[in-house]
Ligand SMILES: NC(=O)C1=CN([C@@H]2O[C@H](COP(=O)(O)OP(=O)(O)OC[C@H]3O[C@@H](n4cnc5c(N)ncnc54)[C@H](OP(=O)(O)O)[C@@H]3O)[C@@H](O)[C@H]2O)C=CC1
């Protein structure tokens with residue numbers, strides 16, 4: 001990780017953002033505030049005009065003043081013209097289709113960064129895998145961390161992680177997005193960072209349900225702590241570094257998503273905990289809550305691989321098999337205690353891995 005800055009001689013100046021939702025718009029505004037030329041692609045022409053002319057995204061970020069230099073458009077060719085860095089903030093269900101749409105205007109030199117926290121249904125691919133499959137870029141990475149879009153857009157002090165095995169990608173993303181209120185750490189565990197962002201959504205649904213049932217801080221802490229053990233067990237068995245889960249893209253994102261009513265996944269869980277149907281909760285939300293699909297995919301994969309995931313399994317049963325949240329809670333509390341061993345790291349492994357694998361931050365301005 002010592003080479004993070006060596007290969008970047010200057011900050012990317014032409015940024016494209018694909019997606020007109022809350023997160024894409026927040027990141028577009030940061031990059032523009034740093035002085036880059038920012039073009040944002042979306043399919044809604046009226047929203048594109050509102051962002052360009054009135055500097056608001058009233059549908060996804062109501063009340064937030066955006067950087068006035070962002071130019072939003074529905075013309076993909078124009079948005080991607082000469083772009084050096086492309087941020088892709090499209091929900092996982094449409095991610096591959098949008099990357100395919102963009103492909104004619106992408107090239108191998110561009111940095112392509114996914115900001116999406118989900119898993120593709122038919123393939124169990126993560127979004128950066130899709131970017132690698134669908135494009136020729138050698139500079140592929142992900143951005144993930146405790147980043148509620150509206151807080152970020154309002155300038156709350158926030159940190160995130162850019163993960164890639166390519167130093168140029170990490171450094172370009174840090175240079176393009178780091179500012180007084182956004183600190184961008186680097187990691188080379190692309191898989192772990194990306195999986196962390198997808199997995200934590202599942203447990204935010206669970207904490208939302210617990211809150212709706214009137215449970216307090218003990219219950220939330222229990223779910224979050226056991227969720228961390230469960231998500232790292234799953235991710236490590238698929239090849240991620242356990243240390244990633246002690247960082248911003250692991251426990252950091254788990255905390256924010258499970259603690260805030262701004263989280264869409266939390267709100268879905270809350271609605272189901274109040275007795276509403278899943279379909280009704282999704283329709284009322286009107287935005288993407290990736291955890292609903294992720295819980296299904298992870299439940300299936302964990303069963304195939306024999307990975308012990310009691311919380312994810314319980315949530316799957318509530319969302320898709322009609323089990324009540326109360327019964328799920330009791331079943332979990334009454335289950336066989338012989339498997340209740342706390343997750344531990346070997347001290348030697350942790351010491352050996354810490355310096356080489358743990359996310360680092362080097363200020364691109366120095
Ligand atoms: N919001 C947040 O706080 C954060 C979100 N993320 C992740 O970012 C990703 C994107 O989320 P976010 O911006 O929040 O989502 P939103 O729900 O706010 O917006 C989704 C955006 O994607 C667009 N979209 C959906 N399907 C298509 C399609 N087929 N073609 C073109 N555009 C499409 C929507 O367009 P339209 O309006 O026309 O439907 C909209 O612009 C998610 O995976 C999320 O997990 C990550 C960190 C924080």
Ligand SMILES: O=C(CO)COP(=O)(O)O
Pocket residue numbers: 117145146147148149201204253256257262263264265266288289290
């Ligand atoms: O990922 C997020 C915060 O880091 C946003 O979570 P939601 O998608 O649940 O709103």
